Structure formats: C-alpha cells, structure tokens
Amino acid sequence: MGDDAALEAFRADAREWLAENFPPPLAHKNPVPYQNDAPYAEADPDWQLWRTRMAERRWGAPGWPEIYGGAALDAPRVRILAEEMRAIGAFNPMKMTGYTMLGPTLLEFGTEEQRAQHLPGIARGTVRWCQGFSEPGAGSDLASLSTRCIDAGDHWLVEGQKVWTSGANHADWCFALVRTDTTAKQRGISFLLIDMRSEGVVTRPITLISGSTHFCEMFLNAVRVPKGNLVGRVNEGWGIAKRLLQFERDSLSEGRGEGASLLPLARSRVGTDGVGRIADGDLRSRLVAHAMRAHAYNLTMTRLAAEAKAGSAIDALVPVVKTLGSDVAQARADLAMEIYGDRGLGWTGADYAPDELDVSHQWLHARAFSIYGGSYEIQNNIAAKRTLGLPDPASAR
Amino acid sequence: MAVLSDEQGMLRDMAAEWVRDRAPISAFRHVADAGGAYDPALYAEIAGMGWAGVLVPEAHGGANFGVLGLGLVLEELGRTLVASPLLSTAAIGASALRLGGSARQQAAWLPRIASGEVTVALAIDERGRHDPAHIGTRASRDGDGWRLDGIKAPVIDGGAADLLIVAATIEGGEATLFLVAPDAKGVTRMAYCRIDGRDAAQVRFDGVAVDGEALLAGGAGLIDRVLDHGRAALAAEMLGSATQAFETTNDYLKTRVQFGQLIGSFQALQHRAVAMLAELVMTRSAVEAALAAIDADAPDQAALVSLAKALAGDTFRLCAREMVQMHGGIGMTEEHDAGLYYKRAAAADAFLGNSAFHRERYARLGGY
Numbered sequence: 001m002g003d004d005a006a007l008e009a010f011r012a013d014a015r016e017w018l019a020e021n022f023p024p025p026l027a028h029k030n031p032v033p034y035q036n037d038a039p040y041a042e043a044d045p046d047w048q049l050w051r052t053r054m055a056e057r058r059w060g061a062p063g064w065p066e067i068y069g070g071a072a073l074d075a076p077r078v079r080i081l082a083e084e085m086r087a088i089g090a091f092n093p094m095k096m097t098g099y100t101m102l103g104p105t106l107l108e109f110g111t112e113e114q115r116a117q118h119l120p121g122i123a124r125g126t127v128r129w130c131q132g133f134s135e136p137g138a139g140s141d142l143a144s145l146s147t148r149c150i151d152a153g154d155h156w157l158v159e160g161q162k163v164w165t166s167g168a169n170h171a172d173w174c175f176a177l178v179r180t181d182t183t184a185k186q187r188g189i190s191f192l193l194i195d196m197r198s199e200g201v202v203t204r205p206i207t208l209i210s211g212s213t214h215f216c217e218m219f220l221n222a223v224r225v226p227k228g229n230l231v232g233r234v235n236e237g238w239g240i241a242k243r244l245l246q247f248e249r250d251s252l253s254e255g256r257g258e259g260a261s262l263l264p265l266a267r268s269r270v271g272t273d274g275v276g277r278i279a280d281g282d283l284r285s286r287l288v289a290h291a292m293r294a295h296a297y298n299l300t301m302t303r304l305a306a307e308a309k310a311g312s313a314i315d316a317l318v319p320v321v322k323t324l325g326s327d328v329a330q331a332r333a334d335l336a337m338e339i340y341g342d343r344g345l346g347w348t349g350a351d352y353a354p355d356e357l358d359v360s361h362q363w364l365h366a367r368a369f370s371i372y373g374g375s376y377e378i379q380n381n382i383a384a385k386r387t388l389g390l391p392d393p394a395s396a397r
Numbered sequence: 398m399a400v401l402s403d404e405q406g407m408l409r410d411m412a413a414e415w416v417r418d419r420a421p422i423s424a425f426r427h428v429a430d431a432g433g434a435y436d437p438a439l440y441a442e443i444a445g446m447g448w449a450g451v452l453v454p455e456a457h458g459g460a461n462f463g464v465l466g467l468g469l470v471l472e473e474l475g476r477t478l479v480a481s482p483l484l485s486t487a488a489i490g491a492s493a494l495r496l497g498g499s500a501r502q503q504a505a506w507l508p509r510i511a512s513g514e515v516t517v518a519l520a521i522d523e524r525g526r527h528d529p530a531h532i533g534t535r536a537s538r539d540g541d542g543w544r545l546d547g548i549k550a551p552v553i554d555g556g557a558a559d560l561l562i563v564a565a566t567i568e569g570g571e572a573t574l575f576l577v578a579p580d581a582k583g584v585t586r587m588a589y590c591r592i593d594g595r596d597a598a599q600v601r602f603d604g605v606a607v608d609g610e611a612l613l614a615g616g617a618g619l620i621d622r623v624l625d626h627g628r629a630a631l632a633a634e635m636l637g638s639a640t641q642a643f644e645t646t647n648d649y650l651k652t653r654v655q656f657g658q659l660i661g662s663f664q665a666l667q668h669r670a671v672a673m674l675a676e677l678v679m680t681r682s683a684v685e686a687a688l689a690a691i692d693a694d695a696p697d698q699a700a701l702v703s704l705a706k707a708l709a710g711d712t713f714r715l716c717a718r719e720m721v722q723m724h725g726g727i728g729m730t731e732e733h734d735a736g737l738y739y740k741r742a743a744a745a746d747a748f749l750g751n752s753a754f755h756r757e758r759y760a761r762l763g764g765y
Contacts, residue, residue: 263765278765288760292704299682303399310400320675377668384667388647388674391662 010077014084021053028089035096036214038128038170051093051125060094061103061123068107068115069123075309097166098122098129102175105244109232114193118173132162132176132194132218133241139164140378142177143186143238147220149178156192156225161217164372168203168216171196176220177241180234191237193229194220210364211347246315248373249322256325256369257297262287262332266339283338290331297328316387319379326369326376333359333366399685401469408466412473415446422477422734425594434556434588434596435480443483444513452491452626457507464488464626465688468633475637478741480595482516485554488630490517493562493574493623497613502576506560518558519627520549520577520600521620527750529564529620532572534602536565542608545575545583549600553748555579556588556598562613563602564620572620574613581605593744625702628749629687632702632709635745636677636684639713642720642738643673649724666723673719676712683708700762703755710745710752717742 023046034041041047054060057071063078064070073081085091092099099122106115121127138145147160158178168174174194181188194201200221205213232240266287271279278284300321304314336359337344344359346352370376384390401409420439428436443449451467453459460466467488474483491510494503509515523533534547545565555561561579566572579586583605589597613619647670650661660666687705690698717738721728728735746752 263763266765276764277760284760284765285756288756288763288765291763291765292707292756292759293679295704296679296683296708299686300679303682303685306400312400317678320671320678323671324675324679380668380671381664383671383674384664388667388670390647390650390667390670391659393662393664393667394658 007076007080011080011084014081015087017057018084018088018090021050021057022085022088022090023050026050026090029091031091031093031095034091034093036167038167041093047093054093055124055126058123060092060125061099061119064103064107064119064123068119070119079305094123094125096122096125096128097131098127098173100250101131101244101247102129104247105175105240106231108243109191109240111228111231113228114231118193121172127173128167128171130165130168130171130174130196130216130218132165132168132174134164135161136163140375142241143189145177145179145189147176147178148182149180149190149192149225151180152224155227156230158192158194158220158223158225160220162220163206163215163217165203165216165218166214168196168218169205169213174201174218175231175244177237180237184235186238187235189237189241190234191231191240192225193231194223194225198223198225200224208364209367210361212361212365245374246318249318249379256329257294257301261291262335262339263291265336269339269341269343283335287335290328290335294328294332297324300324316383319374319383320387322373323370323376323379329369330366333363337363399465399689404462405466405469408462409469409473411446412448412470415442416473416477416479420474420477420479422737425478425480425737428480429594434554434594435482439479440481440483440516441513443481444511447511448483449487449513450491450511451487452495453487453507453511454495454503457503458511459491459507463688463692464492464629465685465692467630468684468688471630471634472637472640475634476641478638478737482518482554482558482596484627484630484634485519485558486510486515486517489519489623489627490560490562492626493517493519493613493619496622497574497615497619499610499614501610502613506576515559516554516557517560517562518552518555518596519562519564519623520552520555521564521624522551523547523549525550527747527754529572529624530617532564532566534563534565536567536573536575538568539606542606543575543611545577545602545605545607547602549602551589551591551597552600554596555600556586556596558596561600562623565602571616573616574619574623575607575611576613577602577605577607577611581607591744592740594740595744621699624749625699626691628706628755629684629691629702631745631749632680632684632705633688635709635713635742636680638738638741638745639680639709639716640677642713642716642735642742643670643677645734646670646673646716646720646723660723669719669723673712673716676708676715680705680708680712700759703750703759703762706750707752707755707759710755713738713742714746 025046034047058069059071059081061070062073062081066072103119103122106118133142135145135147150157174196176192176194177189178192179188180190200223202219204217206215206217207213208215266278270283273279308314340356340359343356346356346360419442447460448470450459451462452464454461471484494506521529534545536543536545545563558579561577563575563577564572565575583603585601587599591597650666650670651659653660683705687701690701720735721739724733724735727733
C-alpha cells in the first residue's frame, strides 16, 4: 500500500472510531471549560466517558511512544486525527497544561524515571498539572523570579510565591521555576516538579474581570521536594523553560482564527438593508476586515504547518503568529459583543440566554490573550531580537 | 515561502539571480531618468528567459507552468521595481487569450506573446476608476463586425502595447473583451506621466471598426477571471516590493547610529518593524493561496484573490511608508530608493482594484 493510501485508510478508521465513540452532546462545545476546570469536567458523565475512551485508544497523546501511554502515530496521522476530530466538533480531552507543555519538555529533557512516572498520567488525563512560573515580582521579566530552592541534603527546600498559576487549585502536580543561585539571573534558575499535596503548598483563586477563578496565587512555605524531581541540571532550568514556552506559544496560537462565522449573527441581530447587506454599514466594514484577517491567519497556520512538514524552520515566526492570533481573537470578541448590543452586556441571571452571557464573558476573557504566555510586547521584543536580528535595547538603568 | 517543487524552486532562483545581475534598482532609475516607461532590451531578456510564456500552452511556444510560477518570477522582479509589461502581457494578455480566444486567435497571438514579440495591455478602467461591473465603452453591431466607442483611462502599459484588449458593453447585452490593434483608425493614445514612472495612457476609441474575429468569448465571467489572473500576479509582485522595502529598512535600523546607539535598539522602532513582518507573513499566505487556487481552478479563487490583493495593497503601503519614516530625512530625498517604493506602492494599490475595492468584493462574495 502506498503512503497516501495508507494515510487515507487511517483517516477512514479514525472517522469510524470517532463516530462510534465521541459522545454527541459534547460536539462543538468549547473545550476550554473542560480543560481548565476540573470540577466542571468531572461532573459531566459524557466528558468522563470521552476521556476514558480516548485514554484506552491512546489518542489523547497520539504522537507519544506507547510505553508512555501514547499511540506512537507519525506526524501526518496525528494531523489527520486532529482534522477528523475538528470535522465533527470533537476535542482532545487530554489537551491540558500537562500535555501541551510538560509532556514535550519531559520527552526532550526528562530522565527515563521522570517520563515513566509522569507521562502515562498525562496521556490518560488522570493527572492535572499547573505551571508555576510567574511571581508577583516576575511577570514579563520572568527571569527575575525569586522563589528560593535550597539544597537540604536529601531533599530540596522551596520557599516563595507564585501567581497567575492556571488551575493550581485543582492541580495534582506543578512544574515550577525556582532560584538555585542568587548571584546569577538566567543561570541561577532550575526546573522542578512539585507534588501539590506536599505540606506547605497553599493555593488561593484570583477572581478575574470575567468572573473566572481559574488563575491562582500559590504559596510555597518550606516545601520539601525529592531530589529526583529536578528536570535537567541545577541552574539550567532557563533553557528548558524557554523551550517549554515555545510549546506553549504553539498551543496558544491554535484555533485563534476559528469559530463560527459572525455573519449569520450579524444578519439576524443587526438586520439587512434593501439589497441584503448588513444594515449597519460601519459595522459591516469592520466585520469584513476582521473576516479577511481571520482568513489570512488561518491560511498562515496552514502554510507554516506545510512548511514545517517539508523541513523548513518556522520557529522564528512563532512569536509573530501568537500576536496575530490574539489580535484576531480579540477583534472577534469585540465584534460579537457589538452585534449582540444590549444583550451582550449581561453579567448573570435568567434574563440572559447562555449564548448572550458567553459573549460578555468571552469578551472579558479575550483581554488575557495578549497578556498570558508572554505579553504582546514581550513577543514583539523576542521577534525583534531573534527574527529580525535587531540589537538589544540600551540598558535603562 | 510555499513548499515549492524542484522546477518552481529553480524558476524562482533563476529570477532572483537575473534581477541581481541585470535589473538592480539602478536599472529602474536609468529607465525613469531617460523618460521611458520600460527598457525594451530588458524585456527582450525577460522574454528570452521564457517568462512571457509561463501561462502560454506548450503548443504555442510557452511553458504552461501556471500562475504560481509566474507569481514567483514577478515577486523577484518586484523586489527592485523592475518596470516591464510582463504582468500585462504574460498574466493578463495570455490568460485572456487562453480562456476566451478561438483557436485562430490563440494561434495568432500566443506564440508572439511567449516570444516577447508583442506586448499587451488591458483597457478596462474609465474615468480613473476600477469598476469592471460598469463599462461605459460601447460595442455596436456593424455588419459582421463591431464599432467601439469610449475613453479608457488609465490603461496600464497601454502607451507602448502592441495589442489592446478592450472591455466594452455590447448594446443590449453584457460587457466582454475585444482585441484591438493600437494603430487602428479611430484609436488615439495619450501617454501619462505618473508618480511611479511606469507606462500608463489614456486611450480613446472613436468609432473604431473591428471585425467579428476581434471578440473574445466569455463576457463578464471572462473579464472576472482574466482580472483575477492579473490581480493575483500583481499581488505577488507587490509582495516582493514590500518585502524589499522592509528588508532595506530593517538593515538601516542595524547601521544608523543616533544618541550613541543603533536606532534599531529603540523599542518603538523594533515593534513597528515586527508589525511589518507580521503583515508580510499574512500577505504571503494569502498571495500563495490565491495563486494556487487559480491554478487549481478552485471554487473560492475569487475571494482568495481579493484577499491577496487587499492585503498586498495595505502591506506594501505600510512598508513603503515606514521605509520613508524610519530613514528620516534621507528617506525624503530623490537620491534614496525609499521614495521609489512609496510611489510605486500607491500606483500598484490602485491598479486592478485598490484595497477598498477588494474588501468590498470579498464582502459581496461572502454575503456580507
């Protein structure tokens, strides 16, 4: 069987299996609440069923080796599987912080013991991870972080505070950046895996402008961590973190240009003029401009994926794609709210339909797109330096 | 850059090399200073490389290599603003004859297009606007032939073209295209001198008699498809020009010193440079998709072409504007190249429908 025929056979198998196993009530649901909010997901029997089936089929981490719970699929098959899922409105229930960020990092930098201990739980979706990077004094300037990690002989002793830790209140484990040398900046940072059940770990949710309590503060009070939980070598965590942040940016750029067209919504809620155009001419112009940018963004994602497959290095464009993606998604949220008019300003209560409440909350949530995972400004700094080769800004102090 | 076949990669490399050796931007200045619209000797070289016949079938002496191939060449030529009738002849003229020409018309013109012997111009715009849905020029029945009346302006590459393809509305019918010799009785050409230094003219048709063989079959649908070949090819040329404007500017940020520092170390300029890069990334995606869609005769080709032309217009104008601004005073001088890109960006944007035209076309195609 030729390559193409084998891939098409795989596509047919995948389609059939998905049709039989994906619970229809989950179709086209926003995966974000499931992936972010453990109680929300655990309370939904359809989600539980879907997670279990995907875990058994090993398609939650389809490209990972089988010994770690994956299906060892090659890149074309992983892509086909994703396409077939998208076609029926399905999503990968394992696609959480552990899968998108820590998994690839451990595959690249972890010891055999660390991989064997942690990857299967991620692939099965039974262990939730959070990312302990930002601190009150280390946001965009992440490398200035100050959570101390002291060698206490047979264990590490960790003391400090993290913030903006997504899902920390429901996480089982945390991968954290900690300071092992106070005399160096980047070269004094190490990468540590912390069991959230350890004594001294305290989390506190932060309420955001959207009402979400997904982000947390995390306090680490004299937490004892086994020596074997350090990934890579002492003081070499910054390089690992930069690689991991690339995985994060990749995952943050996915799907930014997607979502149902705003056109039918605009036609029904705003109305049309005598020749069938959206009645509000100014809104129409901006909707079209947005649709064109979303179109070009999706073409860009397709083009870069094809180029990467053909062996071109596209890493240099990752920060640019991230900012383009957050622009597109934020513009969409703004326009959706405008189309809904007063119905897009609801906060809570039975006066508002679920889709109406979703519009206002998505609009608020969307501001985070250009802040988390490296703000818009930080992405531009990275692109200026690495992609365009522009010189470092002169020291401000 | 799209994933190219070996042949496509070779074609692009050949074009890049030729531009570097034979048509640096100084060549464009030379032509402009001499008061010409283009250098016939340079166009003979272009045709000699086979580029005038990229869309021409092999049976008529061409390469039949697709509009993506032609786009790769034009992108390279766009880098140094090469002035030539290649786009009008090889993208618009060749596609009009391929899509609407009879066997006899094709045999008469396509080999001469491929060889570089004739150049072509599309006479469609009137009163200075691109509005192909409203063609005022009339075609009246006259025995077995037609009489054409109207004024076309601007006709890009029309001052020197050897063959005019004229859009005219048939009385009681729709618009279609006619082949007209520029030396026919009743044709008057008046050359314009425009900011970009390229060939453009007003062409009057006063009772111009043409025979029945002059009509290209296909009507408004043909006009749309021919225009889209030209628009996609033009967007590729504009992408090349915008990319060069950006790269020249980015290099300047790494050499110019003020306040004791390279100006490229200033964050305000860095972020604007990245903004240009982001627009170039998006524009390249749209241009390559439009060219590929035409070659595949895909159902969404019209929307993709309008997307590409709109982005190319906005992006080229952005990069050229920033090129002037970031170069400061030197960017305002005639001696520097920035002004050449700035002027060409405006003229290229207007040609075959500006960004606003294509946003509106995209909107109508999408049901907005």
